[in-house]
Amino acid sequence: MKAREVKRLLKKFILVALFPIVISGSFFKSVQVNATESTRKQLEEAKEKKKQSEDALGNTKDDIAEMNEEKSSLQGELNSLNNQLSEVSNNLQNLEEQIENKETEIENTLAELEVAKETESNQYASMKKRVQFIYEKQNFVFIDMIMGARSFADFLNQNNYIQQLSAYDRKMFLQYIESRKNVEAKEATLEEEKTQLEDYKVKAQAEQSRVSGLVTQTSGTIKQYANDISDAEAKAQALEDQIKAQEADIKALEAKLAEEIRLSKLAAKSSWRNISEVTFAEGDRYLLANLIYCEAGGEPYEGKVAVGAVVINRVLSSVYPDTVVGVIYQNKQFSPVASGRLALALAEGKATAACYQAADEAMSGYSNVGNCVYFRTPVPGLSGLNIGGHVFY
Secondary structure (H helix, E strand, O other): OOHHHHHHHHHHHHHHHHHHHHHHHHHHHHHHHHHHHHHHHHHHHHHHHHHHHHHHHHHHHHHHHHHHHHHHHHHHHHHHHHHHHHHHHHHHHHHHHHHHHHHHHHHHHHHHHHHHHHHHHHHHHHHHHHHHHHHHOHHHHHHHHHHHOOOHHHHHHHHHHHHHHHHHHHHHHHHHHHHHHHHHHHHHHHHHHHHHHHHHHHHHHHHHHHHHHHHHHHHHHHHHHHHHHHHHHHHHHHHHHHHHHHHHHHHHHHHHHHHHHHHHHHHHHOOEOOHHHOOOOOOHHHHHHHHHHHHHOOOOHHHHHHHHHHHHHHHHEOOOOOOHHHHHOOOOOOHHHHHOHHHHHHHHOOOOHHHHHHHHHHHOOOOOOOOOOOEEOOOOOOOOEEEOOEEEO
8 A cells, every 4th residue: 555545644634533523512512501501491391480470479469468458448448437327317217206196296286176177066965956946036035134134223234244245256156266277287287297397307327328328338348358358468469479489490490401401511521432342231222213203203313313312422422321221211311211101112112114214314323413422302592403393402
């Protein structure tokens, strides 16, 4: 072999040997950035959600304060209305007592009126009889007065007596008429006063009904405010609990971010094995093909190969377990493991021919995602290599 050809082959060998190292160094920087971007994004979202919860809690506490103030104001109105209702009820009771007394007075006046009418009637009858007797027996009376008079003066006295008696009868009759009229006027006045009292009673009953309605309405409003305040306080308590949970999530994400940064830095400084150094166990192909089915069964073939490459990249990295089984079943790394989908796929042999072909390519050392050791569905802020519905980083 010529010296020039030997030098060319040697140079090519050196480039091939150094290429993984160069690529590894630059790509680990990318991994260090991208591997934590998702967690940073989650952390920012968690902090934003916490801020929203704190704002909602502040607004809810303001609402509670306003409702308590309104409830206090309504309670003052209710006390005033209760005082009004008590006053109206007392007035109504007084009116009822006055009406009852007035009815008693009317009954007594009616009794007086009956007596007055009877007295007037008796007086009228007596006077009528005397007038009738004098008119019918005037000759006899006149002769009797003459014959019975012992003197002319005695005759004049008897005549004067009869005139006085007639005048007295007429006077008494007129007095009885006046008395009856006074009693009738008194009765009319009492009836009018009773009517006025009954009008006042109707108005008082209407006012009592109005104030009672306001009392009921205000009491109902206060009760509704109390219920609203209770609901708002429950909401505030739920928000406080939610904030505590979000704070715990933030701490967990911060810890996860710190761990990912640590692993990224560690991976950047660690060594990688060559695929020729890996010894695959029996069943690795079956396991990897079924994981590819669970993670990328609906993805294009390139996406299936990429998932398999991520698993093998982890096997090659000293940061992760050095077996396919160890990588796939590492805690909280592949969701189909935790959900049970992988176990079901393994039990039923769900992997397709394309999944097996992708597993074979990955296990041969081929990678279409470089040294990526993470993949997920795209999220805002996460950059990487997009294949199908996944971003690889």
